[in-house]
Amino acid sequence: MTDIGRALAQLEKRLAAVERTARLSAASLDNTSLEVRDNSGSLRALVGQQGDGTTAVNIVNGGPPPVPTTPSAGPALGGVAAGWDGAFAGGAVMPLDWVRVEVHASPTAAFTPGPDTLKATIETPQGGVVYIPSTVPLYVALLARNTSGAASPATAQAGPYAPKPVAGEIGIGEITATLIADGAVTTPKLFANAVTTAKLSAGSVDATALKADAITGKTITGGVINGAEFHSNDGAGGLVDISAGTVETTAANGWKIVVDPTQTLPVIDFLDGEGDTAGSINATGNNTSPALNVSSGPFTDGAVTDYRWVTAMGFDGATNGWKTARVRQSDSTVVNGGFLYAGATYAQLAYINTTSANPPSLLQIQNGVGLFDGCRVVVAPPASSQSCVWVQAPTGHSGRLLNLQLNGADRLVVTPAGAVTAASSVTATSGIFSTDLTIGGVTQGRGYAAFQARDTPTGTTITTSEQIALTQTNVTIKRDRAYRITVRGLARNDASNTGVRVRVRKTNAVGAIWLDTFTITTPVANANYQYGNDQIIINDSGVDITTTLVMTWVSVAGGNSFLNTGLGFYTAFEVFDVGAMTNFSTAQSVT
Incomplete structure (x- = not known):
């Protein structure tokens, strides 16, 4: 007996193939042209042989373009x-x-x-x-x-x-004084020594051409000023004083810079307008191991009133290095805050609080090794297309790519080949593979695409028209993938020696059949008969298919039938991704 539903599905597939066939694939224009007209019938283009014997795409009768912006x-x-x-x-x-x-x-x-x-x-x-x-x-x-x-x-x-x-159009003497703007010729446009004494008129340089008090006293020769003290005052509060080897400069706002090389080691102090130290630069070390310290003035943070930031460069008592720390002025062994160190063999970035029982938290970097000590590592990157954590070992690397331990015992290991060993089970709340899983060269499935079930009977129906038992909307069948459609449950008919047929259709009760069961025979009236059928389908259409699927049933050979539940059975259907369609080349294709 011919299966009408299957025949209709085959005819629909063949019609879709015809509709996809390219139009005009073998057409030609022989010594003529193809006219293109707009919706009003006006000729807009000629494609092919032109009136002058040439072949071209000729655009005609176009409306004027918009006006360009003013040039x-x-x-x-x-x-x-x-x-x-x-x-x-x-x-x-x-x-x-x-x-x-x-x-x-x-x-x-x-x-x-x-x-x-x-x-x-x-x-x-x-x-x-x-x-x-x-x-x-x-x-x-x-x-x-x-x-x-x-x-x-x-x-x-x-x-x-x-x-x-242009240059050739300017004659000799055509550029006169009236053509040169006032101030156009400035000092940078004069060569050094271009204006010599012979070019100056007698008396042309007078007192009005010199800055007030620019030259006072007698002429100074020899380049040496001898004296115990030197004092300069600009009249606006700016002072320079040199005395006993110390240089003190004062700004109009009262801030000072004091250079004092007469102490045990030279020092430069920066004083604010109230005379308090804002910062210092002082030499340390000795003649064989000189060093330099840069420090801020004391400041208050909470209950402590004498914190200073200190940067030491050079000899630090043991090795030459560079470090920055926040210390107390009254006790430099008290360190509380961020800490930076750079030495000849390693560098450190740390948080140190010597007043706490907790050990320092630090990152130490040395040749080929970066070490976190006394701290946890938290990575909180911004949203990005890049990896949050990236490990890239070069060719030839034989050590482990990842090694997590607890008390010296391995808990999670990743080898150079990518093998993962875990001391306990690995649990995932979602997919753990970024691409399809392949076993033995066969691409595995991606899991459920749809599932529907009901725990109540469908209700009795008569006649041969199909009734809908379950509906699932927005089912997506991915292109180039294969799916298993499964139906299961209990069928019942109130007439003996009849049957029930269950199908899964696309869209509605008369849509394309994606699964068609054999007739579920019901030899005994009002008895439950278990069924379970599945079918593999493939999507070779080249695009994803998103549709509604319905599970239907219909009486066969008379009687009133319905899909029953109970005894641990549900009326259900499911759609399950089982792998690439190339693994199921003879399966039924759907569109």
Whole structure:
């Protein structure tokens, strides 16, 4: 007996194949052209043989393009420069049949653009700048053209702009004093010693040309000033005092810099307007191991009033290095805060609090090794397409890529080959594979795509029209994948020697059949008969299929039938991804 449902599905598949066949795949234009017309019937293009015997795509009868924006223009050497910014008046969008912008220029105001005024074209939609040679001032305007040759209205005219003279056009003596702006010739434009004594008029340099009090006292020769003290006062609070080897400079706001090399080791102090130390630079070490300290002045943080940030460079009592720490001025062994150290063999970034019983938390970096000690590592990167943690070992690496231990015992190990060993079970709350799992060269399934079940009977039906038992919307059948469709449950008919048929269809009770069971025979009236059927389908359509699936039933050979539940049975159907469609080449394809 012919299965009408299967035959219809095959006819539908064959019709879809015909509809996908390329149109005009073997067509040709023999000594003629193909006309393209718009919705009003007007001819817009000719494709093929043209009236002059050439072969081309000829665009005709296009409407005029929008007006370009007003050009920018300005003088240039021996002519005028004109530019277009690539935009159109009123923010209009560039039409797809735009071909160029014409640049027109004329010495006459309010001129009409024509062949005699066309000076250049701009062929790129990004705009551009063109040069127009001229010896007279010019007005500039633009207009756009499309592939049909239609022109837009002209833009407003810019100008007139006179060309700048070139070197050969400037005669001897033509640049006079009236052509040089006041202040145009400044000191950087004069060569050293260009103005000599012989060029200065007697008395031309007088007291008004010198800064007030620039030269006082008698002439000083020899470059040496002898004296026990030196004092300078700018009259506005700025002071410089040199005495007994100490240099003290004072700003008008009262801040001071004191350079004192007379102490055991030289020091530079920075004092605020109230005389408190804001910071210091002092030498340390000795003649064979000199070093330098840079420190802030004391400041208050909580109950402590004498914290200082100190940076030591050079000899630190044991080795040469560089370190920064927050210490107390009254007791430099008290360290509380961030800590940086760079030495000859390693570097450290740490948090140290010597007043706490907790050990320091530090990152130590040395040749080939980075060590976290006394701390946990938390990685909280921003959202990104990059890996949060990246380990990349070079070719030839034979050690473990990852080794997690507890009390010296391995808990999780990853070998160079990617083998993972865990001391206990590995649990995942979602998929643990970023790509399909392959076992023995066979791509495995991705799991459930759909599942529906009911724990109540469907209700009795008569006649041979199919009834819907379950509906699942938004089922996605991925392209190039295979799926197993399964139905199971209990069937019942109130007439003996009859049957029930269960199907899974696409969309509704008359849609394409994706699963069709054999007739579930019911030899005894009102008895439950268990069924369970499955079918493999593949999606070879090239695109994902998202649809509604329904599970139906219908009486066979008469009687009133329904899908029953109970005794631990449910009426259910499921769709399960079982792998790549290439693993099931003979399975039923769906669309």
